[in-house]
Amino acid sequence: MNPMSGTTTLAQKNKIKQIVSKLPESQLFFTEYSGHATKIAQQAVREGIATVVAIGGDGTVNEVGKGLIGSNTSLGIIPIGSGNGLARHLKIPLKIEKAIQFVMSQPAVLMDVCFLNDIPFFCTAGVGFDAEVAHEFAKQNSRGLKTYARMALKSFRTYKSETFQIDNEDKTVFAITFANATQYGNNAMISPKSKIDDGLIEMVLLKPFPFGAAPIIGVRLFRGTLPNSRYIETQTSENFSLKAKKDFLIHYDGEPHQLSTNELSISIKKQSLKVVGNV
Template identity: 40%
Template structure:
């Protein structure tokens, strides 16, 4: 139906968004015009800017949707002010991994995702918080956070760069000793999955459900180096399951205690905490998303 859509475009997302900005803007306006819709486009300038733009503009009109044009980090920033409201978030996935979009079945191609935006219907999904930081796809601690930190420093984005960083980090990373819900755990990584994948179809929690009111907690225990190839194969073929090295549990709330303040990630964004305690909570049925 006709209406006004607010687009929050991150020119630094993915591998080529900045180089294609004019083309992307023209395509947004062209497809919006075909559906008799108005497209208002704003650009982010730095980390956290999308949240500020949404907060400043959400109440100015009765938007049909506020649309994140970028990756999971852009979606995270755009969606934060919309949690608990009636305004849906739209997704045009132009990031490096696009985990949430892939889980929801939103097309990755620009034109197809725009058509889906203007013809799709809103559903309501769960969101979650890690120490009150909202996340919508996945969050975690351990190897994935370490790789996310290294990847954020790379000049070249994309899957090939991510795989290269992961491979190099794999040989030097040391698992952490921590407590998960009061139990001592020696973990290679712990992932809190609202959606099932990190991005690029790396499915850490294939059974995760965005509408079940729970998080899938995947604990990968320290494993022999030879197992790494098998683990990667399972991850990218959606075959991850409980084994002697992998443990799954479903929960609405979890606590991690560490010996030193850890590096974490939320929706792919790395963050060094200044506390040794992590609290993760689910917020059932809290965000409307156009699919």
């Protein structure tokens, strides 16, 4: 459990602790630093544990999940983050008691895992405007959709579209998203037709657009009709390659990260993670 996740109150987190403490054959660990959840998950695999449950947001889910790739240990999710993108895609209840019941009762299924260079991601990853917003959002003391929207508006005023070499073709774009799942989180559907068990990645290009089009694009994002926009181009493949004029600032499952390379390779490992959910 990530004690710092999302907008969940201290009382709600204490409630989770009380419920979990009463469950048979369960043990609750609290993450203490970045990467700690991955180490806990890897130890669980070595011990032959059936399921490791990530209690947190998409960042915590990513940390736990990367320690379980290719193993027989399943990933469970109790979503208490800001966006909960993977949980929403998997139709996991957002209410704590129902989420716990879901994890305890549902079978595990296999899902794909995508990689941005050697960094695994389960929902989305990308470069451009979204990465800038994720970088600013990570600096804030408060979480949630309102804070994210405020950072997006702030970044929108100053961000300039960039030119990337995409599979050896130069394209000027506002943002590029690589989607394994349908959404970023909060039901912001960047790639409504994505499936996490089809062995394919959707690359969604958001082209430069006038300021007046921003509200319409935002509405389409949450209504699941973004692919209908003239400013959207979607390509589907098992791999993509990108080059930039400077080292990439990326986001993966909502987490910002500065790379020390201007080259990206995006790939997929088919059905390589067991997860409790509905694909």
